[in-house]
Amino acid sequence: MSAVAILQSGRPDECLVNAEFPLTRKDLSDIAGMIYSDAGIALNETKASLVYSRLSKRLRQIGLGSFKQYCALVSSPEGFDERREMLSFLTTNxxxxxxxxxxxxxxxxEVLPGLLTRANAGGRVRIWSAGCSDGQEPYSIALTLLDMAPNAASLDVRILATDIDPKIIAQAQVGIYDAQAIETVDPRMRKQWFTQTAEKRWQISDQVRKQVxxxxxxxxxxxxxxxxxxxxFCRNVVIYFDEATQNRVWARYADLLPPGGHLYIGHSERLSGEARDRFESTAVTIYRCKGRI
Ligand SMILES: C[S@@+](CC[C@H](N)C(=O)[O-])C[C@H]1O[C@@H](n2cnc3c(N)ncnc32)[C@H](O)[C@@H]1O
Structure with missing residues (x-):
C-alpha cells in the first residue's frame, strides 16, 4: 500500500495510535511517502504501531511534541540530517x-572451490553482501572463505558489504559483538577469529576485517x-520493498552477475518479474545466473 493508498483508506486526521504522541493517518502517510522515496521501503497501516514505537523514542530525544511537527521537520531542508536519522530508526537491522x-x-x-581455483591462478573474485546490517553476514562469508583459504589475503578476493544505514556500517567496521551474537559461530572459528574486549564483548580479528x-x-x-x-548475498532486505521495486533490484543483480554467478536471497523472498528468467534455481533461495538472454 502506497502513502497515497494509506490516505485513501480513511480520514486523514483519524488517530491510528493514540498514545503520548498521537499518530494520525496523515502522519503515517507522510512518513511512508518519505521512507518509500528515500529507501524503497513500503510501509502500510499495519505498521502504524511499529512506526510509533520506533519514532516516539526519537521525538522524546529531540524534544518534539507531535508527529506533525516531526513530519514538518523531516520534510524541510533544515531536517536533512534528521531524515537520515529517521531512516536509521525505521530500518530493521x-x-x-x-x-x-x-x-x-x-x-x-559448491561455489568457493571453483572461485578459489581461479583466484589461486591469479584471477579476480568478488562477493557482495547487499544490506549487510552490522556485518554478521559479510563476516560469515569471510570466515567461510578464510577457513578454506588461509592465504585469502594474498589473493585478489574481496568482499564488498553495503547498507543504507551509515550507523550500522560504522558498527560493522568495528566488528564487536555480544557473546550471544557469536553463539552461532562454530566454536573452532570463535576461538581462532574472535578476542574478548575489556567490556567482555567479542571483536572479530583484523585478518577477517581486512577481507571485507x-x-x-x-x-x-x-x-x-x-x-x-x-x-x-541479498537476504532479508527486499522483503521490505514492494513488488515493482523488488523486480528492479533483481534485474540489476542479473546485470552484475556473469553466467554461473550466484544470488542468495532470504527464506521468505522469491525472485519475480522479468529477471526471474535470467536465473535458474539451484536450491531453495539459491539462484544461478544464466547471463543475458
Ligand atoms: C533485516 S537486515 C538483513 C541483514 C542481513 N542481510 C541478513 O539477512 O541477516 C536488512 C538490512 O537492509 C538494509 N536496507 C534497507 N533498505 C535498504 C536500501 N534501500 N538500500 C540498502 N540497504 C537497505 C537495512 O538498513 C538493514 O540493515
Whole structure:
C-alpha cells in the first residue's frame, strides 16, 4: 500500500495510535511517502504501531511534541540530517552470524572451490553482501572463505558489504559483538577469529576485517561499480520493498552477475518479474545466473 493508498483508506486526521504522541493517518502517510522515496521501503497501516514505537523514542530525544511537527521537520531542508536519522530508526537491522546456514554450506561446497581455483591462478573474485546490517553476514562469508583459504589475503578476493544505514556500517567496521551474537559461530572459528574486549564483548580479528570493504549504499540509488560479482548475498532486505521495486533490484543483480554467478536471497523472498528468467534455481533461495538472454 502506497502513502497515497494509506490516505485513501480513511480520514486523514483519524488517530491510528493514540498514545503520548498521537499518530494520525496523515502522519503515517507522510512518513511512508518519505521512507518509500528515500529507501524503497513500503510501509502500510499495519505498521502504524511499529512506526510509533520506533519514532516516539526519537521525538522524546529531540524534544518534539507531535508527529506533525516531526513530519514538518523531516520534510524541510533544515531536517536533512534528521531524515537520515529517521531512516536509521525505521530500518530493521536484525541479522545473525551464519543465518540460514545452508547458504554458507552451499557457498563452501559448491561455489568457493571453483572461485578459489581461479583466484589461486591469479584471477579476480568478488562477493557482495547487499544490506549487510552490522556485518554478521559479510563476516560469515569471510570466515567461510578464510577457513578454506588461509592465504585469502594474498589473493585478489574481496568482499564488498553495503547498507543504507551509515550507523550500522560504522558498527560493522568495528566488528564487536555480544557473546550471544557469536553463539552461532562454530566454536573452532570463535576461538581462532574472535578476542574478548575489556567490556567482555567479542571483536572479530583484523585478518577477517581486512577481507571485507564496508560502504554506505542505497540500493535505490546509482551503484558506483559495474561488477561483475561472482556471488551476491541479498537476504532479508527486499522483503521490505514492494513488488515493482523488488523486480528492479533483481534485474540489476542479473546485470552484475556473469553466467554461473550466484544470488542468495532470504527464506521468505522469491525472485519475480522479468529477471526471474535470467536465473535458474539451484536450491531453495539459491539462484544461478544464466547471463543475458
Ligand atoms: C533485516 S537486515 C538483513 C541483514 C542481513 N542481510 C541478513 O539477512 O541477516 C536488512 C538490512 O537492509 C538494509 N536496507 C534497507 N533498505 C535498504 C536500501 N534501500 N538500500 C540498502 N540497504 C537497505 C537495512 O538498513 C538493514 O540493515
Amino acid at each position: 536484525f541479522t545473525r552470524f551464519f543465518r540460514e546456514n545452508h547458504h554458507f554450506q552451499h557457498l563452501r561446497d 570493504t564496508f560502504r554506505e549504499l542505497n540500493l535505490m540509488a546509482l551503484w558506483p561499480f559495474r561488477g561483475p560479482f561472482d556471488v551476491i
